[in-house]
């Protein structure tokens with residue numbers, strides 16, 4: 001058999017590729033699906049089914065994209081039987097000698113499934129348990145994202161009792177590892193375990209139901225603001241074709257900025273400090289948990305332009321944003337400080353030329369006005385002089401003496 005754990009470090013997600021006899025099943029694929037396509041090509045596997053253990057709340061599944069890219073059947077956990085592509089507890093998927101049995105495991109979410117995996121070429125008992133978001137390495141998934149927390153914790157307690165009954169030797173491969181929103185602080189940096197080790201050393205599995213529920217619900221972290229949006233995206237049956245995003249040139253960027261688009265600058269802080277667009281938010285693409293942080297800082301409804309130093313960084317940020325449900329992306333702009341400086345110099349030169357021309361026009365107008373004023377003064381002076389002459393003449397006619405001033 002072929003088995004590979006594929007991690008998405010940014011969100012602490014784990015996914016799995018299981019194959020045999022040239023066919024493969026992918027479980028809980030991340031948004032960026034290139035890794036599965038490359039893996040399948042390298043191993044000579046055809047991906048025939050893509051499964052989600054549950055409707056994820058922290059990242060958009062790559063299930064529909066991967067199915068669209070490979071022709072595989074996309075299947076989400078659906079205990080209601082309403083979804084024709086749903087998978088319900090008790091169903092067994094066969095791929096070569098592999099048998100993948102869906103096991104009901106509510107508590108994190110009602111529809112949650114774990115997958116017990118047998119390799120008939122080795123034996124007829126389960127070898128691995130893909131636990132999704134139920135039993136994690138060193139921790140237990142949070143119970144409050146789809147349930148009232150106590151109700152979820154009680155359901156998880158029953159689920160864990162059932163799952164750990166599968167046998168101590170069975171390997172545990174969870175959907176989340178350290179850094180995930182779906183688990184707590186005790187998540188180990190190790191990305192797999194065994195049922196027996198967890199049964200003996202996972203502190204929550206050592207507790208009775210009352211203590212378990214109390215402990216699991218005691219200090220739950222805040223609910224991320226965009227989980228409903230992500231769950232809704234993960235419940236779809238058809239993949240929305242997302243447009244390819246191009247680099248925006250300054251002429252295309254200007255109206256977006258004027259309309260108040262959110263600018264997310266993905267460069268390192270020191271590059272950002274050297275120069276950035278007004279009101280830009282700096283979220284370096286290289287920093288850990290960038291998708292999670294974007295989820296806290298931005299609304300999925302706002303239109304976003306990504307600014308990056310080079311196209312690869314922009315595409316990485318776009319993928320990280322799309323993976324947490326930010327689909328209103330207007331494109332990306334490359335931060336070219338030298339080009340921006342040259343544009344600023346050119347603009348300054350235009351302004352200086354405009355100023356000089358305006359000054360010349362004002363001086364010419366002032367000179368012209370001065371000439372006109374002098375002429376008006378001279379005319380007025382002459383009119384006054386003529387009036388005085390007439391006064392003097394009138395005075396002399398009356399026998400009075402008068403002199404005309406110069």
Ligand SMILES: [Fe+2]
Pocket residue numbers: 054055056057058108133182
């Ligand atoms: Fe989850």
